[in-house]
Amino acid sequence: MNIFRFALVVGMALLAGNAGAANFAAGKSKAQVCIGCHGEDGNAAVPIFPKLAGQHVSYLVKQLQEFRSKQRLEQTMNAMAESLSDDDIKDIAEYFASFKLKHETVAPSPLGEKIYRTGNPQTRVPACIGCHGPNGSGNPLAVYPHLAGQYSAFIVKALNDYKSGERNNDKNRIMRDIAERLSEEEIAAVAEHISGLQ
Template identity: 65%
Template structure:
């Protein structure tokens, strides 16, 4: 079943991703990012782990998230307000700017459980390997709109997996991440979040 999900979402997302981020101007994005830097940092390396890093993230993924915040498909009180006044061009420019920045690495914790879930999943529960989509080095895939995880704060990855598990975050195509997160235990979430962060 997961196999079908992967193929189905790959096709539809490849179209979305490129359309959303098309024509972005990183130089214009830098100026537009002034109002974002308080939380996400001047260069997209957020100063505190309660805010996600945006540096080095795929433009296609950033643009999709900003469109989803704007339409409330992804509902977050702060970001929905921030995205409300952004035009399509603003979104493309901001996404191009952050994608060009360099993410600062995180140490993470090389736990055996985290590595196992990331690289092999958990066959007994039908959890697929994260690496199948997010890549062996956590670099994601810009065309399929699979986000970068390497270097992201572990606490943000963990919060996000909890949000998918509870359904609080529901903008994942074909419920891919909600299905996967619902099969992760508390220990597995914490371990894989640390592991992916440190890749």
């Protein structure tokens, strides 16, 4: 590598590092209104508020844009997202995604594990593992959310909201078609299993 190219590479790395720090600071200051419910590091203290720590940036951006456009209806979050710009959304998403999610300890649920890994062929419920992955980490490119370690109370609410159609911003009805086929018992069990995944 010649000296000019070397200088260029080092210069670009420094610039990128500074930009990262600047975004983090911007994200942190913009996220101050969120932390009362979602926690300073995205690990909400109360189970009715979803954890945002370790979630994919792509997923956080999608949800915030859709709270803002009211494609995803939920009063609190519609109000919170209303005045956010695209840059705000990106900075805040990167801020919360950068933290480590705190794991939950739950009792093992054989039914939940079965649904997660194999679905329910009788009712044509597909295996969750197919999209959300063996350890519940989802897929940032496909915008499949990270689920592992999320509060089971929030997972139950999300699945019930898909089931009733109250939450309907899932492309091609992916999650509504699945949740419709889950019984109450299966929802509780699979939520418990997911919460315990690491």
